[in-house]
Amino acid sequence: MGPMASRLGPQPWPPLTMFVLPAHAEPVFPPVHLASPEGLLAIGGDLSTERLLAAYSAGIFPWYNTGQPILWWSPDPRAVLFPSQLRISRSLKKTLRKARFTLSLDTAFSQVIEGCASAPRPQRAAGTWITAEMKEAYFRLYTLGYAHSVEAWFEGRLAGGLYGVALGRTFFGESMFTLVSDASKVAFAHLVLQLRAWDYQMIDCQMRSAHLASLGGTEIPRGEFLTILAAGLAYPTQRGPWRVDETVTHHEH
Helix, strand or coil: CCCCCCCCCCCCCCCCCCEEECCCCCCCCCCHHHCCCCCEEEEECCCCHHHHHHHHHCCCEECCCCCCCCEEECCCCEEEECHHHCCCCHHHHHHHHHCCCEEEECCCHHHHHHHHHHCCCCCCCCCCCCCHHHHHHHHHHHHCCCEEEEEEEECCEEEEEEEEEEECCEEEEEEEEECCCCHHHHHHHHHHHHHHHCCCCEEEEECCCHHHHHCCCEEECHHHHHHHHHHHHCCCCCCCCCCCCCCCCCCCC
């Protein structure tokens, strides 16, 4: 997924005309319509909690590779999944019915983000965009109740999972990994069903991937994304730690 989708290979260095954000300054961003055609909006700044929350609230997220400055993005169109449109394949339904995995929320955040950072990805350049700085920043968000992890356990071991940030009625997916076949799909499906039960309006997947499209993900114009995001932010944020809602079933009715 962007994060939640596959992030393959190094990203280009930003053009010289890009907005440069001073580090440790007020967490203010330029208007998102000034982003490049690829969605690159600004460089620099920091990964403080205040800046990250301001970024997500404005439809902006960080994504950069080791050796690059922090790059801030707001792509158009935007990949999203509406909880009501989750598509569960016949084979995944069968896996969910078998209940091979035990699901939990917010119980192994550090393990999940480490799993996402170290997971092999096809065609990925050496290294990872989940740098030590990123891990620290999102762990801070987790301790404050804004970031969340979904864990799928198999035979007592972490088999896969995902993490992201929740604000208002929007969940911003960051990354997922799997060590056992279907573990991340099961974790994601459970998350979507739980968010649906909690009346979340949208899951931000950031960038399109075939994997997310198979689960019901779609692309919408950035303007529409920002309108839905603004409506969702009118609701209070359901801060963590989250726990599995036992009333949520692991299959579609």
